[in-house]
Amino acid sequence: EAQVTQNPRYLITVTGKKLTVTCSQNMNHEYMSWYRQDPGLGLRQIYYSMNVEVTDKGDVPEGYKVSRKEKRNFPLILESPSPNQTSLYFCASSRSGGSGNTIYFGEGSWLTVV
Amino acid sequence: AQSVTQLGSHVSVSEGALVLLRCNYSSSVSVYLFWYVQYPNQGLQLLLKYLSGSTLVKGINGFEAEFNKSQTSFHLRKPSVHISDTAEYFCAVSVQGGSEKLVFGKGTKLTVNP
Numbered sequence: 204e205a206q207v208t209q210n211p212r213y214l215i216t217v218t219g220k221k222l223t224v225t226c227s228q229n230m231n232h233e234y235m236s237w238y239r240q241d242p243g244l245g246l247r248q249i250y251y252s253m254n255v256e257v258t259d260k261g262d263v264p265e266g267y268k269v270s271r272k273e274k275r276n277f278p279l280i281l282e283s284p285s286p287n288q289t290s291l292y293f294c295a296s297s298r299s300g301g302s303g304n305t306i307y308f309g310e311g312s313w314l315t316v317v
Numbered sequence: 318a319q320s321v322t323q324l325g326s327h328v329s330v331s332e333g334a335l336v337l338l339r340c341n342y343s344s345s346v347s348v349y350l351f352w353y354v355q356y357p358n359q360g361l362q363l364l365l366k367y368l369s370g371s372t373l374v375k376g377i378n379g380f381e382a383e384f385n386k387s388q389t390s391f392h393l394r395k396p397s398v399h400i401s402d403t404a405e406y407f408c409a410v411s412v413q414g415g416s417e418k419l420v421f422g423k424g425t426k427l428t429v430n431p
Contacts, residue, residue, distance in 0.1 A: 303349035
């Protein structure tokens with residue numbers, strides 16, 4: 204089954220404690236990205252990757268890092284989380300960029316920073 | 318830059334009624350248009366998309382949308398809703414030939430009452 208898998212699905216952490224949210228897709232997609240969803244704001248892109256070793260900032264990259272060492276994986280790293288990063292995070296993937304391809308989303312990761 | 322406006326953050330209708338969810342966008346370049354649905358505690362699922370061609374697009378679960386270039390709109394409708402359509406609906410655009418980034422509206426929560 205084609206899917207985007209995120210872990211953990213739920214996490215409560217403390218301010219400043221580094222954490223990583225993993226993302227893996229099994230569709231051999233070149234394009235992957237991370238979004239955060241906040242009430243009343245919709246979804247906003249954090250980072251994206253057009254292919255292995257190619258990453259770029261989205262609209263809200265501050266406080267986040269990413270890496271793309273393998274095609275299937277695109278982890279999101281919060282090196283020093285703060286309460287304003289409490290949010291619902293989605294990983295997404297698609298075949299390639301710029302062609303109106305369907306973007307597939309993971310089920311989301313609820314992150315609370317206290 | 319692109320922006321998406323969804324009119325009405327909450328819509329409540331009775332089962333069997335027609336529902337119309339409104340979406341207007343702003344962009345200086347050509348875009349693709351999408352509607353995604355988010356069921357409670359789940360990720361986003363593509364309902365339908367407009368890339369080119371016929372302006373009336375049919376999607377899954379009986380939904381359809383019409384692209385109107387002159388009014389920069391992409392309204393979603395379903396002639397007869399079911400309780401299972403209760404969800405949040407997001408309109409989004411991406412730039413043709415761009416990075417595949419989706420710019421989302423803030424979402425409309427649809428509640429279908431028995």
